Amino acid sequence: MNQFWPWIYLIVTNARIQKDDKYLIAQRSLNEKHYPWYWTIVWWKLEAQNWHNVLEENLKKEILEEVWIHVTEIKFLWNYYINQDNRKCLYITFWCKRLSWEAQALEDTENIQRLTLEELKNFKEPSFLQNYLSYIAK
Numbered sequence: 672m673n674q675f676w677p678w679i680y681l682i683v684t685n686a687r688i689q690k691d692d693k694y695l696i697a698q699r700s701l702n703e704k705h706y707p708w709y710w711t712i713v714w715w716k717l718e719a720q721n722w723h724n725v726l727e728e729n730l731k732k733e734i735l736e737e738v739w740i741h742v743t744e745i746k747f748l749w750n751y752y753i754n755q756d757n758r759k760c761l762y763i764t765f766w767c768k769r770l771s772w773e774a775q776a777l778e779d780t781e782n783i784q785r786l787t788l789e790e791l792k793n794f795k796e797p798s799f800l801q802n803y804l805s806y807i808a809k
Contacts (some may be wrong), residue, residue, distance in 0.1 A: 680752065680761045684730050685714030687748060687766045687803075688740060688774075693785040696800065697738060700779045708781070710798035712764070713737055715779075730765055738783055739775040744768035764803075 688695040694712070701707045715733040717725070727745050734740050750763045776783050791800050 680759045682717035683714055683760055683762045684717055684726060684733070685712050685762065685764050686730060686734055686742070687712055687764060688734070688738075688742070688769055689766075690769070690772050690785070692787050694788070694791065695738065695740075695774055696784050696786060696791070696798075697776065697780045698782040698784075700781055703779060706797075706799075708797060710784075710794065710796055710800060712800075712803055713780075714762075726763065726765075730767070734767065736778045737780050739773070739777055741770040742767035743770060 696710050697713050698710050699707055713734055715729075715737065717729050730745060731742055734742050744767065746766045748764045748766050750761060752759055752761045774783050774785075786794065788804070791804060794800050
């Protein structure tokens with residue numbers, strides 16, 4: 672397996688969840704290996720049990736586990752990759768229509784907030800939000 676390491680991507684999916692002019696952001700747990708305490712749109716590593724609709728099904732499952740929101744109408748927004756710890760990481764972002772807005776900080780999430788685009792631009796805590804702003808506003 673180690674001989675294939677340079678070619679294997681870690682796949683990270685994340686979701687833009689919006690209501691009116693506010694966007695849901697989450698603070699990563701202090702126990703996270705990568706970027707603890709950072710604020711971002713909701714994200715997670717792909718964990719596949721099977722390969723049928725794996726991205727969409729994993730997205731629904733993880734959003735429910737992380738912030739307790741049921742989502743539908745998933746739409747692909749953008750992707751990019753970044754090399755983290757000498758491993759290629761593919762980030763895939765989706766827009767999701769939510770069935771509820773009553774989010775909670777659950778598994779691997781310390782806090783949540785709902786902020787406007789202007790509030791996100793001025794967000795001062797450690798975050799990835801500035802990386803996402805041009806895509807969040809689409």
